[in-house]
Amino acid sequence: MGRSISINTCSLDSFEGLHQAIKGSHVEVTQLGRGRFRGALSHVGIGDFSLSIGSFSVGVRTQRIATDDKLVIGMLLNASERVTHWSFDMLPADVLVMPPSTEHDGSFQGAAAYAAIRLDLAEVTSLFAGEPRLSDPATWYVKNRYRAHSPSGLAAQRRLQQIVSGLARQRVGMPDEVADFWKRSIIDAMAATIVDALPAENRGPVPSAMRLVRNVEHYLDEAGSRPVHISEICAQFAVSRRSLHRAFDDMLGLGPVTFLRRKRLCAIHSALRESNPATTTIGEVAMQHGFIELGRFSHYYRLLFGEYPSETLYMSKHVARTVDHRRSLATG
Incomplete structure (x- = not known):
């Protein structure tokens, strides 16, 4: 039977719309920048896995209180001004690891766009079995920022947006194995910067x-x-x-x-x-x-x-x- 892939996209006309910036999580948002808020938010769900992509036109402060044991991996897609998460300065294509049950805070001083995936920590062993450090759940219990130093980060940005656009056009049911391929493709794009940042073993x-x-x-x-x-x-x-x-x-x-x-x-x-x-x-x-x-x-x-x-x-x-x-x- 085809696996259900849910895709929800909406326009935002106020900062309150970012409370669900990451599917399955509640985020407290304070608007910092002056002007009328405009934005967009998309959620892609494949089983228990989710991808969220959002954009907004003015600066905001975000605070996420973890309510479950899911791992969140985020990528800054673009930013007009400074962005910080915890004490990390972020540049476009940089990747942030938010461990399970960890509070998170971020500051966007201007317009920005981001992507975030939310998955079960138990899955990393099978998803990254070829990479010893990434397949070890202990790796993901550390807050970290991975700097994008290669073109693969920029390619990943484009790839994520292409996948979401393509899945949104899909009108028929998708077999489980095909849905798994696209889930792996999304995770692969999000983790490309991390893989590149790790030294060869x-x-x-x-x-x-x-x-x-x-x-x-x-x-x-x-x-x-x-x-x-x-x-x-x-x-x-x-x-x-x-x-x-x-x-x-x-x-x-x-x-x-x-x-x-x-x-x-x-x-x-x-x-x-x-x-x-x-x-x-x-x-x-x-x-x-x-x-x-x-x-x-x-x-x-x-x-x-x-x-x-x-x-x-x-x-x-x-x-x-x-x-x-x-x-x-x-x-x-």
Whole structure:
């Protein structure tokens, strides 16, 4: 059965609307900046997991009193003036860790936008199994700010907004495994800055490149057509992203993210060839296979196959059978 993904978006005309700035939490808000308050707030829910994205036009002071044992990871998306959380100064793409049952205070001196995810601490062991420090729940009991030092932070900002926009367009139920892919994609974008900030670890010997790549391929074959996120691969084989990248680069001359993308593109190509153009939407097929931005998806697809997705769909076996049937009627 398809998992319910809830998406709620609203416009804000007063600071009171930010009391639910993080889904499932109550935040006390005081408006500091002068002027009429304008803002927007979106909540995405996938099971017990949630993503909140908010923006506002004037400075505010926020204070969150923790009422549960959920872990909150926040990212500053943009800011017109100084932003502080606890004693940390924040810059766009910086990530903040709010441990379970911890009070939090923040100060935004001007217009700003943020994203925050709220998840069960028990999930980090499986979600980050390839990264020893992140998979240890003890890591997340420390208040921390991770500075974004690479382009991956800015890419994560764009990725989050694309995912929310794409999920909002989804009109049909989503299988559990596809919903899990998008949940992992959101967490991956939020945690990218943290992963980049951590020094490389020497974890001892890694499986040989050939064996690791073959094991991954076998795992993907068993997964069938469902999208598999790289964090799932790392968790399954208890290997870090750096080690996985080295293995794939050595064996195939490309990274695991590119390899997974091409596997998904091949699955879409096969699905479109078997689909009826009258009842199939390319956007829905792309979403079910882990692509959220249709323009970029179409670009990747054409680079790999030399044709657009619509060309594959309208040259599908269904169309061919219809043409053959009409020809047989005409000649019969």
